[in-house]
Each structure stands twice: as structure tokens, then as C-alpha cells.
Amino acid sequence: MRRCYLVCYDIRDPKRLRRTHKLMKAYGEAWQYSVFYCTLKPIDRVRMENALREVVNLNVDQVLIVDLGSNEEAAREAATILGEALPEQDTGIVVI
Structure with a gap:
């Protein structure tokens, strides 16, 4: 079962910061530069x-990780904004 994480x-270090941001883009959506919202299976969290x-x-x-x-x-x-x-939530649906 997927769970939601902040x-x-x-x-x-700027180099580690860029690498961390790039890594996190693979797991969730950026709400701010250093804040990501992720919906992950347990194995993906690990x-x-x-x-x-x-x-x-x-x-x-x-x-x-919250x-x-x-x-x-x-x-x-x-969340209170x-x-x-x-940004609008990506539904994951792609129409070709």
C-alpha cells in the first residue's frame, strides 16, 4: 500500500544540494526547492x-521524512498554503 510523505x-554543499534535488524529482513532486511530496510503496521509500x-x-x-x-x-x-x-497535481495519465 502506498503512503504519502513530505x-x-x-x-x-551546492553540489550535494543539486544532486539531492535531482534524486528527489524521481520520487515525488517539488512543492518548494527543498520540499517534496511523495506517494511511495514501502520498497520505494527504502x-x-x-x-x-x-x-x-x-x-x-x-x-x-514525515x-x-x-x-x-x-x-x-x-497542507496550509x-x-x-x-503546482497542479499530475494525474499520471498521458494521452497520445
Whole structure:
């Protein structure tokens, strides 16, 4: 079963920051530059964490992963946005 996560990070080195951002784009949608919303299967969460451990410096960087639960709609509605709205949700449907 997929669960929703909010992943936030504070990376001190610009090169690691770019690598972390590129990595996270494969797992979720950017809500801000260092904040991602992800809907992941348990195995994908493990893969994401392992990949993050390879990119970040655990002595000086920080990654916060918040489990928002299994209900995607409720997880999105739990967010309060001040300022510019979040990007439209990608439905994953492609029409050719």
C-alpha cells in the first residue's frame, strides 16, 4: 500500500544540494526547492532513503521524512498554503 510523505532537506554543499534535488524529482513532486511530496510503496521509500544516504553528508546535512498517511487526498488537504499555490497535481495519465 502506498503512503504519502513530505520530504524536506537542508543540504550545505551546492553540489550535494543539486544532486539531492535531482534524486528527489524521481520520487515525488517539488512543492518548494527543498520540499517534496511523495506517494511511495514501502520498497520505494527504502530505495529513496538508501539513495539519499549515498548523496547527503549525514554529519552536516539534514533530511526530514514525515509520514502523512495512506490517504492521498487527506494528506494534500492537511497542507496550509500561504502565498503562491502548489503546482497542479499530475494525474499520471498521458494521452497520445
